[in-house]
Amino acid sequence: xxxxxxxxxxxxxxxxxxxxxxxxxxxxxxxxxxxxxxxxxxxxxxxxxxxxxxxxxxxxxxxxxxxxxxxxxxxxxxxxxxxxxxxxxxxxxxxxxxxxxxxxxxxxxxxxxxxxxxxxxxxxxxxxxxxxxxxxxxxxxxxxxxxxxxxxxxxxxxxxxxxxxxxxxxxxxxxxxxxxxxxxxxxxxxxxxxxxxxxxxxxxxxxxxxxxxxxxxxxxxxxxxxxxxxxxxxxxxxxxxxxxxxxxxxxxxxxxxxxxxxxxxxxxxxxxxxxxxxxxxx
Amino acid sequence: xxxxxxxxxxxxxxxxxxxxxxxxxxxxxxxxxxxxxxxxxxxxxxxxxxxxxxxxxxxxxxxxxxxxxxxxxxxxxxxxxxxxxxxxxxxxxxxxxxxxxxxxxxxxxxxxxxxxxxxxxxxxxxxxxxxxxxxxxxxxxxxxxxxxxxxxxxxxxxxxxxxxxxxxxxxxxxxxxxxxxxxxxxxxxxxxxxxxxxxxxxxxxxxxxxxxxxxxxxxxxxxxxxxxxxxxxxxxxxxxxxxxxxxxxxxxxxxxxxxxxxxxxxxxxxxxxxxxxxxxxxxxxxxxxxxxxxxxxxxxxxxxxxxxxxxxxxxxxxxxxxxxxxxxxxxxxxxxxxxxxxxxxxxxxxxxxxxxxxxxxxxxxxxxxxxxxxxxxxxxxxxxxxxxxxxxxxxxxxxxxxxxxxxxxxxxxxxxxxxxxxxxxxxxxxxxxxxxxxxxxxxxxxxxxxxxxxxxxxxxxxxxxxxxxxxxxxxxxxxxxxxxxxxxxxxxxxxxxxxxxxxxxxxxxxxxxxxxxxxxxxxxxxxxxxxxxxxxxxxxxxxxxxxxxxxxxxxxxxxxxxxxxxxxxx
Numbered sequence: 001x002x003x004x005x006x007x008x009x010x011x012x013x014x015x016x017x018x019x020x021x022x023x024x025x026x027x028x029x030x031x032x033x034x035x036x037x038x039x040x041x042x043x044x045x046x047x048x049x050x051x052x053x054x055x056x057x058x059x060x061x062x063x064x065x066x067x068x069x070x071x072x073x074x075x076x077x078x079x080x081x082x083x084x085x086x087x088x089x090x091x092x093x094x095x096x097x098x099x100x101x102x103x104x105x106x107x108x109x110x111x112x113x114x115x116x117x118x119x120x121x122x123x124x125x126x127x128x129x130x131x132x133x134x135x136x137x138x139x140x141x142x143x144x145x146x147x148x149x150x151x152x153x154x155x156x157x158x159x160x161x162x163x164x165x166x167x168x169x170x171x172x173x174x175x176x177x178x179x180x181x182x183x184x185x186x187x188x189x190x191x192x193x194x195x196x197x198x199x200x201x202x203x204x205x206x207x208x209x210x211x212x213x214x215x216x217x218x219x220x221x222x223x224x225x226x227x228x229x230x231x232x233x234x235x236x237x238x239x240x241x242x243x244x245x246x247x248x249x250x251x252x253x254x255x256x257x258x259x260x261x262x263x264x265x266x267x268x269x270x271x272x273x274x275x276x277x278x279x280x281x282x
Numbered sequence: 283x284x285x286x287x288x289x290x291x292x293x294x295x296x297x298x299x300x301x302x303x304x305x306x307x308x309x310x311x312x313x314x315x316x317x318x319x320x321x322x323x324x325x326x327x328x329x330x331x332x333x334x335x336x337x338x339x340x341x342x343x344x345x346x347x348x349x350x351x352x353x354x355x356x357x358x359x360x361x362x363x364x365x366x367x368x369x370x371x372x373x374x375x376x377x378x379x380x381x382x383x384x385x386x387x388x389x390x391x392x393x394x395x396x397x398x399x400x401x402x403x404x405x406x407x408x409x410x411x412x413x414x415x416x417x418x419x420x421x422x423x424x425x426x427x428x429x430x431x432x433x434x435x436x437x438x439x440x441x442x443x444x445x446x447x448x449x450x451x452x453x454x455x456x457x458x459x460x461x462x463x464x465x466x467x468x469x470x471x472x473x474x475x476x477x478x479x480x481x482x483x484x485x486x487x488x489x490x491x492x493x494x495x496x497x498x499x500x501x502x503x504x505x506x507x508x509x510x511x512x513x514x515x516x517x518x519x520x521x522x523x524x525x526x527x528x529x530x531x532x533x534x535x536x537x538x539x540x541x542x543x544x545x546x547x548x549x550x551x552x553x554x555x556x557x558x559x560x561x562x563x564x565x566x567x568x569x570x571x572x573x574x575x576x577x578x579x580x581x582x583x584x585x586x587x588x589x590x591x592x593x594x595x596x597x598x599x600x601x602x603x604x605x606x607x608x609x610x611x612x613x614x615x616x617x618x619x620x621x622x623x624x625x626x627x628x629x630x631x632x633x634x635x636x637x638x639x640x641x642x643x644x645x646x647x648x649x650x651x652x653x654x655x656x657x658x659x660x661x662x663x664x665x666x667x668x669x670x671x672x673x674x675x676x677x678x679x680x681x682x683x684x685x686x687x688x689x690x691x692x693x694x695x696x697x698x699x700x701x702x703x704x705x706x707x708x709x710x711x712x713x714x715x716x717x718x719x720x721x722x723x724x725x726x727x728x729x730x731x732x733x734x735x736x737x738x739x740x741x742x743x744x745x746x747x748x749x750x751x752x753x754x755x756x757x758x759x760x761x762x763x764x765x766x767x768x769x770x771x772x773x774x775x776x777x778x779x780x781x782x783x784x785x786x787x788x789x790x791x792x793x794x795x796x797x798x799x800x801x802x803x804x805x806x807x808x809x810x811x812x813x814x815x816x817x818x819x820x821x822x823x824x825x826x827x828x829x830x831x832x833x834x835x836x837x838x839x840x841x842x843x844x845x846x847x848x849x850x851x852x
Binding site (some may be wrong): 011014039040041042043045048053055056059060061062063064066069071072073074075076077078079080081083084101102104105258259260263265266267269271272274275276277278279280 | 439487490491493495496498515518519520522524526527528530531532534535536537538539540541542543544546560563568585656657658659660661662676693694695696697698699700702704705706711712713714
């Protein structure tokens, strides 16, 4: 049996004390252990930002890539070896800003990766500028008059693009978050888990308490297969922020739909000169 | 008798000009003739002016056509534009008109009712076949040969459509009955001289010979043809192709796939390459082997989308922030495109560095007769390791320091070895570091590869070594350069040529040795600033005497080179 200890890394952690990322890291370890997935079976791909440093802080295969580019890296890796469990550890700036185009199209492809989007509404690594999910009007050193642009709604966007697994968690609700990550990994296809988290250094508005006062588990009678109901949840009629699985429906993933991959991963094929010879003599 | 004639077929985009060119090129090729077919088209779907020009010869030809002997004008504009190029005694076929104007009465013109004959055979769509038929009839090609080419080219068509094509061919032939063409010759059927192939197809074959398993791309002229060829061949080989949302995604998908264990490639043009530059650096610092084909077109920005250039040499050698080893290749012929692409995959994998292949619109889109044999390699060596190759898989370090600079590359989720790669500067395990000593060690490790990489670089090809005057070129200028050298020699000038294919790491020693013995050398390039000339000076200290340059997007012809050289030698 895999335990959370198997994921323990000796690499010194770089995050600020009290950062919401710690809760997410613990939930990841507990989810992976609960699924009995050892480190050698998983690949974590990340972009740039504090969330993207996550794979250094647990034992795993990892590709810590460029700002915004985690999803195309993960897509290529998954196509080469679709037997890997691929997680993407990313942030609001990384995934919804710099990588926005990739986010849209990874959803359309329904590539089988589980995206953990650490969403703290602010750029931490570059010290406190607004992010795509910053609330309108929020003041920063770069936006002293308040953010003019409206906040990006990742869940609504994902649903409208046809995402088949859309969930929201909170870094301060470890058990629920672990369950969401497990469900995301078990889901075959693109899974988005937007994880709200405080930034203790730069976001003075959306604090741990601020979230605690607003989050609320989705009601039990919510139908996870009802797209319109899911969309309504994302649009937030009041101050409450629902957490849990907004929408879930199984559908063949990108790699499921490529016949060539049914037998074995692309990487396990061997070069066969006769195949090329046949084409050359055609 | 030596035949070396040129035929131009022109009309509006959407009239199927390329099909006429393809049919004629195939007919010539099948008769055992040499042929080059150069496509010239505008960046539009309908209208405008596009043409294909064939050079047909009984002897090997390498460069683009020079004089024009026969023109097939499917619209008036073609005739107006190209009439001045028609050589003395040449002939133009123009569409039939009711009000025969002055053009039609011109002694070099013959009116053919291409469209009427096509309608009679079954529909307007057959206009191409009629035009090809009339032209081939004038050249002296046997009708049954053309009919066979039609059968194989349109083998996907229904029986009825095939019969209509055959009918259109016969009408086309009949229309030429009362006309004589000065350069018509007796066709002696010999076996085909090699493979009729365009550069794009050759690159695609080369990718398969390099065991390419994945390609991601974003459509961009003139690179799309490469991916189209891969798609056409993909059903029978383990190759997955994905159209990405942009070039940034394309290169990163390729990096992800290569990291996870398959050889992978993307193809683009300069604009897309600009977007991929970020990914190029990622491949470099993570030491992930990838192949990027840059099919050059004139720029900057959008430039001339469907035309040719050689202006990205210095760009791709230097692209990305900071410094790292890479390979850059510039094949000059379809066979070189094939073999160099396969080598690029091998060398990129061996050294864990990016490899860039520079082709261009002229090489990619033109048909050539390649006499070399395209062979599938018997085996492809993988350069990755598994747990069994490692002393201690549990403590595997992706960036273990080695004198060669090459750390054993394991694959993720392929055993107990955990693979960590990182775009930050990293330590041997792949973790982020800011340690000054480790940074130095990692920079040295990456650059240490250059020594062995240089040993895999091939010296340039030399034509007429030891000549006083050398023409030096790279990439697709090869054919025109060779032809120019031969013309200059025929004119009594002691002239030779150098063609550089492996451009980076630059073959310093080999080039120095060749240049040391030449009195003068001229670079011949399709750019504004003599980029190879500067590279040679930087790498060898030798300064080019002068440069023959062209950057208007049209391929340079041998005649332009010889004229320029003669002027410069005066």
